[in-house]
Amino acid sequence: MHNPDTLTLDLHRVLEALLADRLVDANDSLRVLQHAAEHPVDHPLEQIAACALDNRKCPGQPLDLDHLCQWLAGKVGQPYLRIDPLQLNLPQVSGLVSPAFARRHGILIVAADALSVTVASAQPYQDDWQADLARSLGRKVLRAVASPAxxxxxGQSFQRLAQSVKGAQTQQSTSLGELEQWLEAGRRHTDANADDAHIVHIVDWLLLYALEQRASDIHLEPRRDQGHLRYRIDGLLHAVYSFPAGVSLALVSRLKHLAGMDVAQKRRPQDGRLHSRLPSGEAVELRLSTLPTSFGEKLVLRLFDPQRLHESFEQLGLQAQQLAQWQTLLGQRQGIILVTGPTGSGKTSTLYASLNYLATPQVNLCTIEDPVERIEPAFNQFQVQHGLGLGFSEGVRAMLRQDPDIIMIGEIRDRETALVAVQAALTGHLVLSTLHTNDACATIIRLQELGVADYLIKATLVGVMAQRLVRTVCRRCQPNASAACRTCRGTGFWGRTGLFELLVPSERLKAMIGPGTDLADLRRQALADGLIDLRRAAEAKLASGHTVEQEVLRACN
Structure with a gap:
């Protein structure tokens, strides 16, 4: 399959091998050769993949670049590696070979230890670089086939990142005071110096890379000698990079500046907001939060992908019966509707989908949040300001003088907020809010604990949605499948969906609300009334193949 003179893959010989293995037919080969004539510099496997052929041996399976690389690896007797950037120890492997050497030979070091390095290549017959690399590193070179793309x-992305980190580390002052002066100087001048340019590039990289990896949160965490970068993807945290401590400090300072936060204040938590743009031109919003720790400031950025700001109820994962019930509840003129669940269970997404559904030109919809999660032009949003004495309860009282139809309270945390929400519901307003409870029935007990009278709960509570999030099975593969999948990076999962438990209190259930209310009795009555609880919702998702049992156990236990 290679050219004997150059040891590079030869397209004609690759096609001959694919024909022999009955993966393509003669017409497919002709299409590939016609395409290759127009794109002569592409890698042979990329030329074949670009034609979007079907695997003739396995009808319905695409002969894409990943499958072609797997096939090639089997032919040459080398392991196939689906490069997952989140699994690479970037600081460890990025400095072992020069960018020029890696580009010239089309290689990427993907793993290293004291005895060996693993090198990914899309040219398995080329080995003129192998002896030089083994000699310079003093380690054994292990080969693997990977996608040329x-x-x-x-290679380009991580080599540039490594160079920027090295440049920032080399140029920065060893004195923290001098470092702060350097950052301030970089901000005061439009012609930012080279040091500032390194930090700018790293910040740009980590934001864009987070969006590419579908991260919902970015964590910059200081340690004694390093700053750790982690991304939360589909609910789980993944280690991405470890920066030198000084570089990590500079990154936090720059991000704080971009978000309009006080760079000099490091002893008190701060919140900020940052707007950026994707290369495609779409705006993306980030919410920043700092927290003082033993080794410095920890910074967390929450990303709001523009593609996910207007998720529909169907995208959230509501079943048809639950969706119909939920929309009926949202059509109420007054009362309290609560969304409950632990942190990270998707309550905000459900609330915002509901608010967008309700926000018509005919209604005055106002929210009070701490902080405002997502900027939405469709309704009025108010930020809690504790320093000015404007908490949730004070904010709701002010809103009631603004002639609202619908009020959303970010969270009911205390008795005062609970009572003002009840009062708003009693005076003809629809109130939406959140609570932290394990299930829908526990919401009634929680309201009692907050001091809401039983008769008020009966009079105002019209519905409760409890929810969890589980990762969904990748459509292109299955968890733990042997075939690597480019869509989900071989994890077997892509995105998340909700498990929902929607309680609409019946008259019989309301009659049970009183002194000594028993949670178990409430649950039994709710189930008798037809409640689809979280367990049954999970069973439905399992039966439909949307998720797997391990995910349900992780989310619901």
């Missing part, structure tokens, strides 16, 4: 993309 992944090698090229990852």
């Amino acid at each position: 992944h090698i090229r993309e990852c």
